[in-house]
Amino acid sequence: MALMERETVIQVRGLKNSFGEQIIHDGLDLDVRRGEIIGVVGGSGTGKSVLMRSIIGLQTPDSGEVEVLGENMVGRNDDEAKNIRRRWGILFQNGALFSTLTVAENVEVPIREYFPFLKPPLLDEIASYKIAMSGLPANAGPKFPSELSGGMRKRAGLARALALDPELLFLDEPTAGLDPIGAAAFDELIRSLQKRLELTVFLITHDLDTLHEICDRVAVLADKKVIAVDTIPNLLALDHPWIQEYFNGPRGRAAAVSHEEQAGT
Numbered sequence: 486m487a488l489m490e491r492e493t494v495i496q497v498r499g500l501k502n503s504f505g506e507q508i509i510h511d512g513l514d515l516d517v518r519r520g521e522i523i524g525v526v527g528g529s530g531t532g533k534s535v536l537m538r539s540i541i542g543l544q545t546p547d548s549g550e551v552e553v554l555g556e557n558m559v560g561r562n563d564d565e566a567k568n569i570r571r572r573w574g575i576l577f578q579n580g581a582l583f584s585t586l587t588v589a590e591n592v593e594v595p596i597r598e599y600f601p602f603l604k605p606p607l608l609d610e611i612a613s614y615k616i617a618m619s620g621l622p623a624n625a626g627p628k629f630p631s632e633l634s635g636g637m638r639k640r641a642g643l644a645r646a647l648a649l650d651p652e653l654l655f656l657d658e659p660t661a662g663l664d665p666i667g668a669a670a671f672d673e674l675i676r677s678l679q680k681r682l683e684l685t686v687f688l689i690t691h692d693l694d695t696l697h698e699i700c701d702r703v704a705v706l707a708d709k710k711v712i713a714v715d716t717i718p719n720l721l722a723l724d725h726p727w728i729q730e731y732f733n734g735p736r737g738r739a740a741a742v743s744h745e746e747q748a749g750t
């Protein structure tokens with residue numbers, strides 16, 4: 486089915502967020518469609534993380550509407566949001582793993598929250614499956630986060646994000662801090678998981694390679710709004726200075742050339 490015809494799974498309308506005098510978003514709109522990987526870009530401090538926090542209900546906006554999977558997210562208390570929270574997984578920027586728990590125990594945290602009656606053997610089995618799915622070796626399960634490399638910690642965070650078989654996956658700068666080979670492998674993992682599990686992925690990134698390699702559309706934050714959401718070729722046709730500088734600057738062009746070479750075009 487063409488992307489345009491698919492169901493909207495995240496709908497943001499007229500979002501306004503501010504901290505004191507500082508207005509971050511003012512009249513921001515965004516639609517995310519089922520099954521797409523949408524990249525969210527914008528200069529530092531344009532409010533990408535605040536947007537994600539507003540969508541998942543961690544930030545109460547000054548005004549505006551946020552719907553996720555048909556449910557209103559604004560002003561819900563924790564209890565009300567519990568049912569909707571289990572339908573998404575989140576990989577925060579630093580992985581946000583509990584340092585005193587092993588990787589397997591970290592993956593089990595959300596499962597225990599929602600299914601407290603599950604017995605340890607089954608919990609361990611589910612955790613092992615999620616760990617393998619995230620491309621970690623089986624012996625990573627009993628390790629503590631401090632014993633893992635940065636790339637492995639991200640995969641462990643991903644395993645936890647996938648613990649409850651989510652429909653939506655939120656990723657905040659997943660390739661930040663990874664070397665280019667590790668970043669490319671992580672991109673590939675996200676793409677293959679998205680296809681296999683039919684995920685919708687909301688991905689904040691500064692990584693131009695990631696945008697070219699795996700994003701179906703890219704949303705650009707500037708001037709306190711989403712100024713455009715489109716494929717990269719269509720964004721390039723727009724005459725906005727930030728978009729031009731970002732995608733057509735030296736790094737943007739290098740990422741585009743590398744993507745074309747890999748695609749054999």
Ligand SMILES: Nc1ncnc2c1ncn2[C@@H]1O[C@H](COP(=O)(O)OP(=O)(O)OP(=O)(O)O)[C@@H](O)[C@H]1O
Pocket residue numbers: 504509527528529530531532533534535536
């Ligand atoms: N809890 C908070 N209290 C006060 N100001 C905040 C808070 N959270 C975010 N901000 C401010 O809101 C602005 C947007 O922050 P946000 O983290 O969303 O930016 P970003 O686009 O994700 O940036 P980066 O690309 O650097 O990660 C920043 O100026 C930040 O200082």
